[in-house]
Amino acid sequence: MTISHKLVLFIGLIDIATCSNAYNDFFDEELMLKPLSSDHVYAYFQFTIIWETENRVETLQHSHLFPRGLGEIIGRHNVDELHVTLTEGLWNYQKWGYPFHDAGPGAEVIAWFNKDITNIEEEWKGLTNALAGLLCASLNFVDTSNSMSPEFTFRLTSVTDRPVNSSNLRYSSLPREIVCTENLTPFKKLLPCDSKRGLAMLLNSAHIHNTNYHSIGIHFRSICRNVACTMTSLELRQTVSLIYDTMVDANQDWSIRKFFGMGLKGACPLATLSNIYVDISDNNTNHIYELMPSPSTKIVSLRGGQQNEIAVYDIRAHSSKGIFNIATVHSALKNNAIYYPSILYANRYIIGYGQERGSLVTKLYNNHWQALDIILLENIPWYLLVYLHSITITCNEQHVRPLAQRYLPGRERKSPYYLELILRLPPHSVTKIIIDMDYLFLKWQEYPPDANHGFYMGPAIITALLPIARNYTALPFDGSTITSSFNASRDDYLIQLRTESLLISLPTPDFSMPYNVICLACTAVALAFGPLHNISTKRLILKRIEKDWKGKLFSFFTGKLFEAKKKQD
Numbered sequence: 001m002t003i004s005h006k007l008v009l010f011i012g013l014i015d016i017a018t019c020s021n022a023y024n025d026f027f028d029e030e031l032m033l034k035p036l037s038s039d040h041v042y043a044y045f046q047f048t049i050i051w052e053t054e055n056r057v058e059t060l061q062h063s064h065l066f067p068r069g070l071g072e073i074i075g076r077h078n079v080d081e082l083h084v085t086l087t088e089g090l091w092n093y094q095k096w097g098y099p100f101h102d103a104g105p106g107a108e109v110i111a112w113f114n115k116d117i118t119n120i121e122e123e124w125k126g127l128t129n130a131l132a133g134l135l136c137a138s139l140n141f142v143d144t145s146n147s148m149s150p151e152f153t154f155r156l157t158s159v160t161d162r163p164v165n166s167s168n169l170r171y172s173s174l175p176r177e178i179v180c181t182e183n184l185t186p187f188k189k190l191l192p193c194d195s196k197r198g199l200a201m202l203l204n205s206a207h208i209h210n211t212n213y214h215s216i217g218i219h220f221r222s223i224c225r226n227v228a229c230t231m232t233s234l235e236l237r238q239t240v241s242l243i244y245d246t247m248v249d250a251n252q253d254w255s256i257r258k259f260f261g262m263g264l265k266g267a268c269p270l271a272t273l274s275n276i277y278v279d280i281s282d283n284n285t286n287h288i289y290e291l292m293p294s295p296s297t298k299i300v301s302l303r304g305g306q307q308n309e310i311a312v313y314d315i316r317a318h319s320s321k322g323i324f325n326i327a328t329v330h331s332a333l334k335n336n337a338i339y340y341p342s343i344l345y346a347n348r349y350i351i352g353y354g355q356e357r358g359s360l361v362t363k364l365y366n367n368h369w370q371a372l373d374i375i376l377l378e379n380i381p382w383y384l385l386v387y388l389h390s391i392t393i394t395c396n397e398q399h400v401r402p403l404a405q406r407y408l409p410g411r412e413r414k415s416p417y418y419l420e421l422i423l424r425l426p427p428h429s430v431t432k433i434i435i436d437m438d439y440l441f442l443k444w445q446e447y448p449p450d451a452n453h454g455f456y457m458g459p460a461i462i463t464a465l466l467p468i469a470r471n472y473t474a475l476p477f478d479g480s481t482i483t484s485s486f487n488a489s490r491d492d493y494l495i496q497l498r499t500e501s502l503l504i505s506l507p508t509p510d511f512s513m514p515y516n517v518i519c520l521a522c523t524a525v526a527l528a529f530g531p532l533h534n535i536s537t538k539r540l541i542l543k544r545i546e547k548d549w550k551g552k553l554f555s556f557f558t559g560k561l562f563e564a565k566k567k568q569d
């Protein structure tokens with residue numbers, strides 16, 4: 001080995017040594033298991049990467065834990081904040097409380113672009129196309145005809161140097177999107193340990209896609225590194241929300257192995273924090289269970305007058321003894337005598353008959369003893385013509401005036417109808433919003449192959465600040481780990497909830513008609529063809545008739561007469 005070789009090797013070693021310290025990034029993996037009052041268990045995975053870099057997002061190419069593919073997309077399209085969710089199933093707010101991250105059915109993308117971007121439409125198109133490739137989802141169907149920039153519903157949570165308004169925001173939802181294994185695999189590839197080590201090992205598609213509800217999400221933003229916010233870090237949060245049914249087991253026992261098909265083999269070696277939390281606040285007199293193994297610590301979380309007891313397991317401490325499993329053993333079965341529905345929930349449906357016109361009804365339920373202010377965002381596709389003058393908002397037979405209203409009529413094939421209302425819901429009330437609409441007759445190529453299936457309409461979004469944290473699990477915006485959210489009491493708790501997505505049957509032409517016409521026409525032609533062909537191709541030839549034809553005819557008639565006479569006798 002020559003001197004220069006040695007030198008190169010030496011410099012290389014220095015490089016490796018400095019590089020490993022140069023990346024100020026860390027990775028946390030967490031799993032929260034929360035038994036719900038309705039015989040379900042909510043499993044929430046959160047994988048957080050915090051990167052303490054002063055780099056602008058444009059230079060996200062040299063990363064350590066941060067997934068480079070996603071970093072490049074975010075950098076290239078100048079995105080300040082990004083939320084992508086893929087969801088299957090409907091979250092039941094009434095029975096399950098509020099999720100950590102709310103997501104509408106199908107695919108949903110929310111992006112805030114940098115203030116300096118001028119051609120946002122182009123960047124939005126590029127971003128959704130790139131994300132479609134990254135996540136194997138049909139996000140490339142996002143375009144101006146199904147995107148909007150709501151003014152009140154979404155707030156930028158990312159740190160920016162200058163204020164940004166909603167003209168830099170794009171929101172789109174694709175309720176028709178079906179979420180499947182092919183989306184989960186690229187999602188797991190973004191994690192530092194892939195699905196080979198750590199909590200991500202539990203994410204087996206066979207055990208995720210048979211849940212009552214599952215949602216995967218990617219959330220990117222920049223956060224303050226210190227209290228004064230002189231420095232910022234980049235935060236990437238990957239989340240998985242699952243709802244498992246525990247009724248299948250007679251004694252209601254559940255365990256990690258039962259839910260995910262396997263125990264846990266160990267923590268991800270790159271993670272600084274690998275924790276499992278179990279919310280054991282529902283362990284009371286009429287529902288007693290033990291946790292196996294018993295937790296290393298129990299912590300009390302106090303938030304908005306709500307006290308929860310949480311068992312904490314550090315995976316590292318347990319997994320040294322082999323495969324690790326958390327199981328519950330019930331000694332008293334749950335009875336659902338006490339049941340408080342959530343404070344605020346909503347539902348939506350269509351009334352009217354026929355395929356010509358109908359009305360959209362949104363019902364908002366306030367179970368609180370105080371009035372609640374909410375923001376309602378309606379996102380109505382362009383093929384449902386909405387008439388704003390027909391809107392009626394009633395509560396206990398009385399008309400309600402919205403505190404504020406934003407409306408942008410849709411344009412055919414260009415933009416959706418955008419309606420945003422700020423309403424004050426009286427205490428213990430049901431508020432009903434009805435708006436009339438016409439169903440448009442589309443061009444024949446615009447119908448999907450299964451035209452009679454109907455068309456999906458995305459959910460309405462309701463945003464509110466709850467005064468108490470009952471049934472609230474959502475993370476406050478300043479906490480990146482689940483633990484940091486436990487004692488985060490504040491004046492009000494931001495929630496967002498989505499209504500059902502609707503299936504509407506638009507007037508559909510009878511696509512089987514051409515087929516019927518062809519069949520009929522062919523039959524008619526076939527029937528007419530034979531005689532016509534005969535007439536036109538066969539020659540008529542005069543035939544010589546034999547002399548005795550008279551005799552034959554005569555004998556025939558006399559025979560008949562003879563028979564008739566016989567009958568009369």
Ligand SMILES: *[C@@H]1O[C@H](CO)[C@@H](O)[C@H](O)[C@H]1NC(C)=O
Pocket residue numbers: 036037093094095096097306338339340341342470471
């Ligand atoms: C809401 O919280 C209360 C009190 O903590 C609990 O008794 C109730 O079951 C919860 N309801 C739902 C729907 O989670």
Ligand SMILES: *[C@@H]1O[C@H](CO)[C@@H](O)[C@H](O)[C@H]1NC(C)=O
Pocket residue numbers: 165166167
């Ligand atoms: C947002 O800001 C831009 C430029 O600062 C301004 O032109 C636009 O009117 C603002 N939009 C709204 C909805 O306030």
Ligand SMILES: *[C@@H]1O[C@H](CO)[C@@H](O)[C@H](O)[C@H]1NC(C)=O
Pocket residue numbers: 280283284288289290291
């Ligand atoms: C549930 O409560 C019972 C009795 O109050 C107690 O013995 C048990 O340890 C509790 N279970 C858990 C998981 O804390």
Ligand SMILES: *[C@@H]1O[C@H](CO)[C@@H](O)[C@H](O)[C@H]1NC(C)=O
Pocket residue numbers: 299300301302483486487
């Ligand atoms: C939350 O506050 C309670 C009461 O002050 C305390 O006992 C508990 O340890 C705190 N929990 C956390 C996670 O800091």
